[in-house]
Amino acid sequence: xxxxxxxxxxxxxxxxxxxxxxxxxxxxxxxxxxxxxxxxxxxxxxxxxxxxxxxxxxxxxxxxxxxxxxxxxxxxxxxxxxxxxxxxxxxxxxxxxxxxxxxxxxxxxxxxxxxxxxxxxxxxxxxxxxxxxxxxxxxxxxxxxxxxxxxxxxxxxxxxxxxxxxxxxxxxxxxxxxxxxxxxxxxxxxxxxxxxxxxxxxxxxxxxxxxxxxxxxxxxxxxxxxxxxxxxxxxxxxxxxxxxxxxxxxxxxxxxxxxxxxxxxxxxxxxxxxxxxxxxxxxxxxxxxxxxxxxxxxxxxxxxxxxxxxxxxxxxxxxxxxxxxxxxxxxxxxxxxxxxxxxxxxxxxxxxxxxxxxxxxxxxxxxxxxxxxxxxxxxxxxxxxxxxxxxxxxxxxxxxxxxxxxxxxxx
Amino acid sequence: xxxxxxxxxxxxxxxxxxxxxxxxxxxxxxxxxxxxxxxxxxxxxxxxxxxxxxxxxxxxxxxxxxxxxxxxxxxxxxxxxxxxxxxxxxxxxxxxxxxxxxxxxxxxxxxxxxxxxxxxxxxxxxxxxxxxxxxxxxxxxxxxxxxxxxxxxxxxxxxxxxxxxxxxxxxxxxxxxxxxxxxxxxxxxxxxxxxxxxxxxxxxxxxxxxxxxxxxxxxxxxxxxxxxxxxxxxxxxxxxxxxxxxxxxxxxxxxxxxxxxxxxxxxxxxxxxxxxxxxxxxxxxxxxxxxxxxxxxxxxxxxxxxxxxxxxxxxxxxxxxxxxxxxxxxxxxxxxxxxxxxxxxx
Numbered sequence: 001x002x003x004x005x006x007x008x009x010x011x012x013x014x015x016x017x018x019x020x021x022x023x024x025x026x027x028x029x030x031x032x033x034x035x036x037x038x039x040x041x042x043x044x045x046x047x048x049x050x051x052x053x054x055x056x057x058x059x060x061x062x063x064x065x066x067x068x069x070x071x072x073x074x075x076x077x078x079x080x081x082x083x084x085x086x087x088x089x090x091x092x093x094x095x096x097x098x099x100x101x102x103x104x105x106x107x108x109x110x111x112x113x114x115x116x117x118x119x120x121x122x123x124x125x126x127x128x129x130x131x132x133x134x135x136x137x138x139x140x141x142x143x144x145x146x147x148x149x150x151x152x153x154x155x156x157x158x159x160x161x162x163x164x165x166x167x168x169x170x171x172x173x174x175x176x177x178x179x180x181x182x183x184x185x186x187x188x189x190x191x192x193x194x195x196x197x198x199x200x201x202x203x204x205x206x207x208x209x210x211x212x213x214x215x216x217x218x219x220x221x222x223x224x225x226x227x228x229x230x231x232x233x234x235x236x237x238x239x240x241x242x243x244x245x246x247x248x249x250x251x252x253x254x255x256x257x258x259x260x261x262x263x264x265x266x267x268x269x270x271x272x273x274x275x276x277x278x279x280x281x282x283x284x285x286x287x288x289x290x291x292x293x294x295x296x297x298x299x300x301x302x303x304x305x306x307x308x309x310x311x312x313x314x315x316x317x318x319x320x321x322x323x324x325x326x327x328x329x330x331x332x333x334x335x336x337x338x339x340x341x342x343x344x345x346x347x348x349x350x351x352x353x354x355x356x357x358x359x360x361x362x363x364x365x366x367x368x369x370x371x372x373x374x375x376x377x378x379x380x381x382x383x384x385x386x387x388x389x390x391x392x393x394x395x396x397x398x399x400x401x402x403x404x405x406x407x408x409x410x411x
Numbered sequence: 412x413x414x415x416x417x418x419x420x421x422x423x424x425x426x427x428x429x430x431x432x433x434x435x436x437x438x439x440x441x442x443x444x445x446x447x448x449x450x451x452x453x454x455x456x457x458x459x460x461x462x463x464x465x466x467x468x469x470x471x472x473x474x475x476x477x478x479x480x481x482x483x484x485x486x487x488x489x490x491x492x493x494x495x496x497x498x499x500x501x502x503x504x505x506x507x508x509x510x511x512x513x514x515x516x517x518x519x520x521x522x523x524x525x526x527x528x529x530x531x532x533x534x535x536x537x538x539x540x541x542x543x544x545x546x547x548x549x550x551x552x553x554x555x556x557x558x559x560x561x562x563x564x565x566x567x568x569x570x571x572x573x574x575x576x577x578x579x580x581x582x583x584x585x586x587x588x589x590x591x592x593x594x595x596x597x598x599x600x601x602x603x604x605x606x607x608x609x610x611x612x613x614x615x616x617x618x619x620x621x622x623x624x625x626x627x628x629x630x631x632x633x634x635x636x637x638x639x640x641x642x643x644x645x646x647x648x649x650x651x652x653x654x655x656x657x658x659x660x661x662x663x664x665x666x667x668x669x670x671x672x673x674x675x676x677x678x679x680x681x682x683x684x685x686x687x688x689x690x691x692x693x694x695x696x697x698x699x700x701x702x703x704x705x706x707x708x709x710x711x712x713x714x715x716x717x718x719x720x721x722x723x724x725x726x727x728x729x730x731x732x733x734x735x736x737x738x739x740x741x742x743x744x745x746x747x748x749x750x751x752x753x754x755x756x757x
Contacts, residue, residue, distance in 0.1 A: 097719055099704070099712045101464070128519050128678065132493050135519070135678040136713035143681060151679035153525065155516035155532075156491055162516075165528040172524065328501040351462065356707065359462035360498035364505055 011042040027218075029246035030225055036238035037228060043069045050122040050181040053141065055134040056231035057127045057322070058152065059315045061197045061306070062174050064235030065190030066183055071119060072232045073109035073141070074134070080112055081276040081384055089115055090385065103354030104384035106137040113141055121147050123180055125173060129154035130324045130357050148180050156327075158320035166316035174312070187311070193235035194306045194314075200234065203243035205301055210250045211294055212342050215264040217253040220293020221282035224274050227298050265290035266405050269338055271297045271349040272358045277386040281379075284398045291402055295342045297323075300334065328361045332368045339374050346375035346405050353382045375408060377401040424482055426509075428472065428499075429490035430648045430674065431517040433664045434594065436537045437488060439556040440546050443596055445484060448645065449475040451624060451738035460502055464707050466495035467736035468622055473499060476508045485544065486510030488536070490517050492676050493710060513540055520679030521669040530665035537661070553660040557667075564651045567593050571647060575639045575695045580609040583618075583628030583638040587645055594649055614755050615639045615696055617727075618646070619718060620703030621674075621711050624734060626741065627703060627748075634749050636699075640691055643703075648672045675714035684714075688721050699755045700729040701748070705736065728755060 015038040018031075025031035044051050050068045054060060056075060063070040080086060089111030094100065098110045112118050124142035126135045128151055135151055142149035150173045155162045178185035211218065226246065233239035253259075268285065270293045275281065285291040303318035323334035339347065347369055351359045362378055369376045379397060382388035425442040427434070437444040454467070454474035461470055475481050489512050491497040500512050515536050518525035541548040567590060573579045574586065581589075592599055614636035618628065623643040631638050641647055652670030657663040673684040691697070700722055704711050715731060722729045730751040732744050 097716050099715070101707050102709060102712050132676075132709040133713070136675070136709055139678050139681050140713060140716060149679070149681075151520060153518045153520060153679065155528075156497065156514060157516065161528070161531055161535075165524065168524050327504065328498070353464055356462075356465055356494040356498075356709070360465050360494060361501055362462060363460045364501060 011038060011045060014038060015042065027222060027246065027249055029242050029249055030222070032245050033226065033228065033238070033242045036236075036242065039238075040069065040236075044071045044119040047119065050183070051119050052177065052181075053121040053124040053138060054232075055126045055131065055138060057130055057134075057319070058125050059170070059234065059319055060232060061190070061193045061235035061311075061315060062170060062177075063125070064196070065193035065311075066174065066177055066181070066185070067189060068122075068177070068181065068183070070232060071121065073113070073118065073138070074105045075228060075232050076112065076118065077105045077108040077384060078273075078276040080108060080117070081386075085112065085115075085117065086277075086384060086386070089117070101354070102137075103131075103133050103352070104382055105354075106133045107354075108384050110137060110141070113144075121145055123148045123150070123177055125150045125152065125177070127152040127154050127319065129319070130322065132356060133354070148176070150176060152319070154319055154325070156325055158317070158325065163313060163316045163320055166319055167312040170312045170315055190311050191308045194308055194311050196237055196240055197234045198305050198308075200229075200239040200243050201301055201303075201305065203240065203247055204230075204299070207243060207247050207250060208295070208299065208301065210247065210254065213254065214267075214343060216260040216267070216292045216294045217250055217258060219260045219282065219286045220268070220270055220296065221274075221286060223293070223299070224270075224296060227273070227296065230298055260292050261286060261290045263290050264292050266346060266402070266409075267292055267294045267342060267344045269293070269295050269297070269335070269342060269344040269347045271335065271347060272352055272355065273298065273383050274350055275381060275383050275386070275389060277384075277389070279389060279394070280391060281394060281398065284395060285402075289402050291346070291405070293348075294344060295338060297335065297338065300338065302334070324357060328364050331361070332365050335365065336368065336372060339369070339372065344374070345408065346377065346401065348377045348379055348401070350383070351378050351380045353380070353385075353388060373408070375401065375405050422485070424484045426481070426484040426487040427489070428487075428496065429492045429517075430644045430671070431490050431492065431668050432488055432515075433533055433668055435553060435556040435560045435660075435664060436533065436540075438560065438596070439553040440537070440540055440544065440548055442485065444488075444594070445482065446591065446595060447472050447475075447481060447487075448591065448622075449480065451626075451736055453737050461498065465498070466493070466705060466707050467734075468705060469495040469499045471736050473502060476503065477506070481509075484509050486540075487512045488540075489514050492517065492674075493708070495707075511543065518669065519677050521677070521683065522679075525669060526662065526665045529669060530659060530661040533664055534659075534661040550660055557660055557663060561651065563593055563598060564649075568650045571640075571650070575691075577609055577615070577639070577696070580637070582632060583641070584625035586638075587623070587625050587628070587641065590645065590649055610637055613637050614698045614752055617642065617691065617695075617697045617700040618703065619643060619700060619714075620734070621705045621708050622736075623703050624736075624738070626738070627701070627732070627744065630741070630745055630748050631701070631752075634745075634752050636752050636755075639695060639697070642672070642688070642691065644674065648674055675710035675717075678710075681717065685717060685721060688718065692721070692725055692727070697727055699751065700727060701751070702729055702731045704731060704733050706733055 022031050052068045092115045093107045093111035124138050126138040139149050229239045303321040307314040323331045423443045424445040425437050426447045434444045449471045454470040456477045457470040457473035489500050616638050617640045618638045619642045622645050628638050654663045654666035
């Protein structure tokens with residue numbers, strides 16, 4: 001029955017209901033983003049154009065440049081948690097031998113696909129960087145659906161020859177997808193997508209610059225919602241639209257002195273993702289304690305403006321520019337820069353169970369932050385599986401962290 | 412060739428981990444490659460540096476380095492085959508455990524783009540190492556190292572294939588030892604007297620996993636079966652692939668390593684991995700399989716699904732056991748292995 005809830009008719013009905021309830025959204029930009037996301041989901045289910053699954057680190061400009069409908073199973077997993085589908089889907093995955101030690105984003109995605117919730121892909125693309133399980137899981141899905149799978153193999157380094165290697169693969173993927181899906185590989189459309197990506201990037205840089213100002217006007221819990229664009233929307237027209245709206249609202253609220261908290265006590269930086277089921281984390285931090293999450297590592301713009309005349313090469317540089325690649329010094333330096341730029345007194349890393357990439361190097365980061373006298377909390381948990389959430393323990397740890405921050409201020 | 416193990420000082424050792432490491436370059440530079448394959452055991456010190464959800468083999472490597480249990484090496488030639496290995500490289504450098512860490516990206520597919528890129532990287536790293544250590548690297552030396560390594564590995568391959576075909580027999584644990592000795596440079600091969608009579612009427616098993624512990628092979632034999640193929644990073648994945656004529660030794664090596672028995676990390680080559688398994692299953696009589704999944708190994712955890720699908724298609728039963736590189740849980744494994752073999756006998 002619930003599977004039928006994903007029919008185009010129901011999605012359109014939901015869209016109309018959302019459209020009528022704009023006041024339920026504290027930010028107009030959020031409202032706009034939800035409407036656009038629903039449009040995109042509806043397109044995927046209506047299948048008027050080919051649907052290409054991708055991981056969240058794939059440069060989606062390629063997909064928007066091909067005018068296909070991108071679909072990110074990892075992002076859909078986060079959405080499915082909110083819709084209450086997690087238990088059923090996780091059970092479906094377990095029944096198909098998907099082990100519980102695998103990242104729950106991918107276990108859930110596998111389960112949702114097996115249970116018939118996802119739109120069938122016409123092709124699957126994935127990068128190899130930052131996450132070991134994404135390419136494994138997406139390759140398995142492509143195989144299961146009998147669809148082509150293209151891996152973008154990303155080296156750890158970002159020298160010219162590495163960029164050339166990635167660029168050549170991107171070009172190959174662009175033309176191969178066009179061939180497989182019966183599309184015309186239109187370079188002008190790709191350039192247009194890259195142009196939109198550049199404009200969205202410019203707006204996000206302005207948004208981030210605004211968020212550096214004191215005090216904050218948007219709470220971390222609200223800002224986290226916009227990660228959907230960061231992970232799926234580069235090259236789409238709506239990304240630019242939503243960022244423009246958000247920037248306008250940030251400026252208006254700052255002008256009107258509508259602050260994120262009546263009294264901003266601490267400024268925090270958030271690393272990795274957040275749980276997608278209801279928790280008290282942001283209530284404890286932002287509402288009860290005035291500790292505002294002023295920035296998320298995932299919102300960091302790590303790449304330069306893309307070159308319209310060298311689309312594949314500049315996209316390769318974008319991919320290789322991620323702070324999580326290469327040795328840990330790179331990520332640590334990026335985080336230290338963020339701490340300084342955003343005037344953060346503390347850093348919280350949400351250690352999502354199943355993510356080897358983000359959690360394994362935390363000891364070195366912790367030591368680097370300690371040397372800079374920046375408080376650090378490594379908060380263990382799971383973004384998807386609410387059964388791994390221990391509310392009491394989380395509160396205790398957050399309160400201890402806040403006491404530490406207060407004590408540091410006194411000294 | 413166990414001389415380099417233990418704590419005996421050897422000025423010429425260069426450490427490596429992954430079966431995609433081009434040992435020929437190490438030898439051509441005049442080093443002796445030393446595989447960092449630590450003994451099974453707990454890793455309490457490494458646990459302080461790594462998160463709990465990380466590959467226990469990688470933790471054991473760090474533990475043994477921290478405890479000074481590896482012989483001193485002049486550096487590491489490290490393939491960042493997964494996130495865990497990348498983080499091992501981070502810590503190795505940060506803690507200044509021994510010598511520089513030479514990182515060489517190995518593509519996750521075997522195609523012309525990958526060969527081209529990999530061969531360039533091989534040459535670059537080889538020349539950087541030569542410059543750093545003040546050694547000369549001539550192409551002729553590299554071709555010679557390639558030829559010697561080829562002969563050694565071809566002999567190992569021939570022996571393993573004979574064993575898989577049931578023409579010779581050697582205890583599984585001894586086979587793993589021979590492979591380790593062989594890749595560390597020994598030319599010791601089982602002499603005719605070393606093997607014992609080929610056991611007849613015993614169940615023939617395929618063992619799979621990232622690293623298959625030798626005591627699992629002992630367990631299988633004690634329970635009355637034999638392991639005939641070990642599809643593992645300390646087993647058949649050490650064997651070479653096919654390399655056609657290439658002008659450059661680096662291009663030759665790129666072909667040789669990218670086409671070797673595929674590890675599950677070669678994610679763009681799932682079709683080749685599937686065909687490799689199908690080939691093994693059609694060439695050799697396999698009555699059952701045991702998959703040893705290393706805890707938190709994403710590639711292995713997903714490969715298990717592929718392997719199970721292939722075995723199910725052929726009606727070959729498979730037992731999955733999970734390991735954490737501590738050597739614990741032997742009693743439970745033993746019971747499960749015995750029950751599995753009992754089921755196969757029925």
